[in-house]
Amino acid sequence: MTVTKALPPSAPAVIIGGGIIGVSTLYHLAKKGMEGAVLLERKQLASGTTWHAAGIVGQLRESSAQTELSKYTARLFTELEIETGQATGYKQNGTLHLALSDIRAEQLLRNQDHAARMKIESRILSVEDINELWPLVDTSDVHCGFLVPSNGQVNPLDVTQALAKGAKARGAQIFENTKAIRILTRNGKVVGVETDQGVIATEKVLLAAGMWSLRFAAEHGVTVPLHAAEHFYILTEAIPDLPRTLPGLVVLEERLYTKEDAGKLLIGGFEARGKAWGREGIPESFEFDELPFDMDHVEPVLEKFFTRFPALETMGIQTFFNGPESFTPDGRPYIGPAPEMPGLFIAAGMNSNGILNSGGVGLTMAAWMTEGQPPRAVASMLAARAHPFQKNMAYNAERVTEGVGLHWGLHWPGRQIETARGVRRVPLHDRLLAAGAVMAERIGWEVPMYFDLENPSWTERASLGWQDWSERVKAECFAARDHAVLIDQSMYGKILVQGPDAVKALNRVSGAEIDVAVGTSVYTQFLNEKGGIEADVTVTRIAAEQFMVVTGHPSQIRDQTHIRAHAEHAWRFEIFDATSAYGLLTIHGPQSRAILQQLSADDLSNEAFPFGAAREIDLGFARVWAIRRSFLGELGYELMISSEFTAHVYDEIMRAGAPLSLRHAGMFALGACRLEKGFRHFGHDIGEEDTPIETGLGFAVKLAKEGFVGREALMRQKQSYGAATPHRSVSVLVEGASAETGPYLIHNEPVFKDGALVGHITSGGWGWRLNAMIGLASLNRENGVTKDWIDEGRFEVQVAGKLYPLRVQLGAFYDPAGTIMRG
Template sequence: MTTPNSLPQTAPAVIIGGGIIGVSTLYHLAKKGVEGAVLLERKQLASGTTWHAAGIVGQLRESSAQTELSKYTARLFTELEIETGQATGYKQNGTLHLALSDIRAEQLRRNHDHAARMKIDSRLLTGEEINDLWPLVDTSDVHCGFLVPSNGQVNPLDVTQALAKGAKARGCKIFENTKAIRILTRDGKVVGVDTDQGVIATEKVLLAAGMWSLRFAAEHGVTVPLHAAEHFYILTEAIPDLPRTLPGLVVLEERLYTKEDAGKLLIGGFEARGKAWGRDGIPESFEFDELPFDMEHVEPVLEKFFTRFPALETMGIQTFFNGPESFTPDGRPYIGPAPEMPGLFIAAGMNSNGILNSGGVGLTMANWMTEGQPARGVASMLAARAHPFQKNKAYNAERVTEAIGLHWGLHWPGRQIETARGVRRVPLHDRLLSAGALMAERIGWEVPMYFDAANPVWPERASLGWQDWSVRVKEECIAARDQAVLIDQSMYGKLLVQGPGAVAALNHVSGAELDVAVGTSVYTQFLNEKGGIEADVTITRISSEQFMVVTGHPSQIRDQAHIRAHADPAWRFEIFDATSAYGLLTIHGPQSRAILQTLSEDNLSNEAFPFGAAREIDLAFARVWAIRRSFLGELGYELLVSSEFTAHLYDEIMRVGSAHGLRHAGMFALGACRLEKAFRHLGHDIGEEDTPYETGLGFAVKLSKANFVGRETLARQKATYGTATPHRTVSMMVEGASAETGPYLIHNEPVFKNDALVGHVTSGGWGWRVNAMVGLASLHNEGGVTKDWLEEAGFHVQIAGRLYPIRVQLGAFYDPAGAIMRG
């Protein structure tokens, strides 16, 4: 490697961290022609977590974009050795998953459908076929197997060295035994990195320091929530005649995995509750270190392994290994720009997926650092989703004991986080619990999902379809249709944008016109340079120089950063995060107006207070900003009230509402109703790669206003296609489905027209008001996804291997004209 005394004075980019993620980013910067980019490693390359990774390379991920990035990683590993001459140890042995239950078997059948849509070869196997591949495994209780032959395994140290060699061959530099001490800033922006060997001037820094990232970032006021946990595996003695082509094997329900390793088996697992490591910081001397092996802790997983592989019970163990890996509170990595510090990028918290993420993340970060945006959407992994409280070390240390288990095990809609609970509570938290709220955790918030005062305990029965709470959700949805429901959405982000330049700043990032009359609420999207959707918000003008932006609770930090990143320095405005300053109670249903009118002398008639209007009104003894909107598609109001008045307002609404059939509702009911109305959900139905015209949101774009981010792209799209874009989000309904037996739409199910693949489901579920299985799908047709094309016969959706006829249409299935919520 380059010697420390040749540290350059300047560099186009500096990477902190010499694990596989940092080295991959350097390699991809080099391939993009960024000569002279620098990587700093405090010890030796790969000496933190990378060196002891299992090296299993999978491809199927939760979204199409992420799957494409994982496919790229697998392809890169096949080409890297040829390019650099450095061996990587990459073998495409495949990966075999076993299902021990009906729900896991259904998940694997759905994965099989998803793989075919993504053009990844996969196979569903019987017990006999599994034994042909894996003669040592007991399949007596196995429902089925799922094989992806093109998955593989790699030697982490070798592939890191190959990436490093490729980067240096193109003029990038690596400095080992060089510690980054501090990122230097001027006016809040990156201007350099101070190291123990000198200072490097740069305007772009990537923090890819793995388990060191939390504390290093926090020292700079930057949030990167993660913590190290102990991860255990064993290596057997040599097994006679063990095929070197044996696929990696995963038994999710038993939390174990194994792979062939030079004639031996490497056996590991992810226990339901792990052990946090490095609570007081990581020792300065840490380099290729192992931790003490805790046999008592890991024994339950190993016992399951030897029961699953009885022929190996007498097999000797050559190595007992324990090494640290970093995990994040929600089990997803943090990548992208740091919202607190322009010029700083993050790529950390890989959750034991660093090897299989390495190629795609390296490519993504290189694009971001050179072009200002990633090539593919990565919304669920954005660094800007982190909230400042998540810098708390104790929070991360407790959550990581469960986060390692979240990486493995069955995932289903009722799977609940148990650690670090009760961190963030809405003002009505205790009242909601008394009313029977069942709470889930979202970024620390306790969020009411449904209400059941008679049985306020989360069900333990895992299901992908009918749930133990389905009856309660049905009651809430029907009440919204026939009487009224109250939903506490106080955890939603509330951003007060104010100042003479506020309207310019918001208009610049929004597709809709924001220079509207005071007392007007506007639905709009924040856009990127490609016309893609970065945020889905409502904005209310509450005075000539004040706007209130209401956004989803995951987007509280991200949306502020997006406004600031695109603002002209000459514009005079400020953003105040008012999330905790206001409660947000929403009331929906035909009785909602009568309930509120009982508490107010203001005129709430449709003539005086139409849909989309916003008024500051008297309500009980409080002053409230009332906004005529409803994400349920009913007559409804969003009530922004100062936090100290929230309890009073709630008590009064519930008191007068009882005579009108008012009841509580939670997020499950909100989600079911929004599907019936075909309202898009950011992160599922819309994202950075989707434009408003492609998602049926073109009505929220005003091309005639002054220049705004993404306008040129949208103008070209409009001129080329009009309303008949080749890609379009549509509503769909599964013919003949039932709430009790399904089939259930969830996400990623392929959609066919006759025998041709034409798209996939973005979200779905049972609609209680229309009594049908409904969803949203992204469809493709070169001639345009038009009303006439959709009305042609032959549309089907594939769910767990079976085809079902569907109805597809541009508009919603519930009140498609929107007459109810405008009445």
């Protein structure tokens, strides 16, 4: 087939990839009034992965923002056929989830709580209800079911064509059989796209090339970690009297799903260990292709199919299908601006959720490409969370074998990544293992979660509440309160910003004043134009023209990008990623000062070294930057040490600390303690849609400072609401809860006052020092969340369908005045 029309010489935006994500973005760009946007597809629309997708459309997601985007997708599918006249095959049959265990039953009850908060109708079904609704399924071991009637299913090819028709009707252009060869840049910025049919000049490109994205992006120095895996399903022959309104069925514990498909059943699964495909690249001829059906590989899954659906024994199987789907290392898509190339946007790695993501992602990318901001927070999906090492092909090929399984199956705190492990190790990795560290993986890093010399391995017992390691975490928290703990946080991002205009660059994005004396550490947020929080960091001035930014390890790339994106071209400064150049050891507890003082001739007294100060001090035979801070809320110090000295300093601290009962602690203890202190976690409690004023962090903003990003938005908010904003972060405590039996706060639990929904839990867990179930919540009140309104009480939290009394206050429950960590 040949191209029948010439490419335009220029376009306001070019989309590479004609799957449903690219076509949806084109449609939404056109709806926003962008005329002449171009989509390039190497073969035919939807010929990669989209065409063989199951087309199941769910709505409940892990966050409120993502759920709203999925709700939008479902709504779009109901309207698209009316708008375009193109059939989509969309029907709202609903989705039914089955629980085969107590933990899954609790998850479904929690899902129902979340659904009600998001105004999505749902029901918990008894086994009798399930049998009546879905008579073909074996329910002998089923505990309960969870039905979302407004979920649906769609024909992926038809809906892609409907989106394309709607886009072209508004002036967008689609070029099939047109291959993008490379993105053209000038001074690092996008200026065009070279194709096999010519060049298009443009300053905005969206890479939505699905499983082709990793290699194409890597050729341009851009990181989009994903890889294709084989995905299998079967299609039965026609089943007499099969209801066309049969809900889609999901059995997560058996990794199965099914849906009615034109009078047949399509039954698929996501095996625990999948098969990577295309390790050497995807064939140039790939178009609507199927892969060989590996019966030996799929047999264990097929056995579950036939056991769960006994009627299959007497049915014929019409189709055994195998097609490629791409998955990312952490199971979330990559969307948003590419940090390495201004003007390039990414929307790839949908993890078999491309159809249900399509409307929301298209809407989001269109807003980003035209307005510079997404309509809703997408922190967990941000493209800038990727780290450069994740371009590695072998890493992605190995991880995808597990990525298929991560997409499905039970999720709980002890479920750990097993593939591509040991990639990134802190300098003390071997010493921590020798001390009993139990490691989890975070963006390649091996991270100590807790310590157990007797059994340094993860349990296989799934639980949402009391864990097999809870006693260990309890001991670590008590040691922080009574003695001292050492935590290795060397995986945290350390970003050196230096040069004559470094202070200008940091002051532009920071709410706090960064132009402070050398030896001062500043807690601040990086902000966006809406006053929302893009980063939660500490900035230490280590020299007149040098600042060290310490941030969470997922934000190592993102924060550098945010600084560069808001700096003026003429400013003289540079950013150096110093993460691997320094270890970061933190020591907390009443004995922490005494331990360090044994190793240093510098005066570490409170008078000489107060809270918030930063000093370069002697420690053992090394020079170390010490900062008086503690995310645990105890007397504490953060120690930034050149990597080559980290082992020496660690050995000296452990030697000096042994007589004072110093012990190791991990991330679980840090998390429990920070909740007790009401310290916000970026990504859970605060994010792009939350301002410092709304989240109780207004103390970290200096509104009198001119010219910082988001200042005008914060000024308007302050003038409109004062301290009583309509949204407010608060500390909460569940009355009468126990560590052993709960109820456990985790995330998204609805909060009520006098029977009315007023908010939700943003993060929670057991606080060992308080001996209470505690957390943080976001409360909403049109007339403002005031202290008087909070002090009235009468709050309740809903956990797995039950209501529990909830104590709420603005300040922390543990040491609310902060006297301990400032002592």
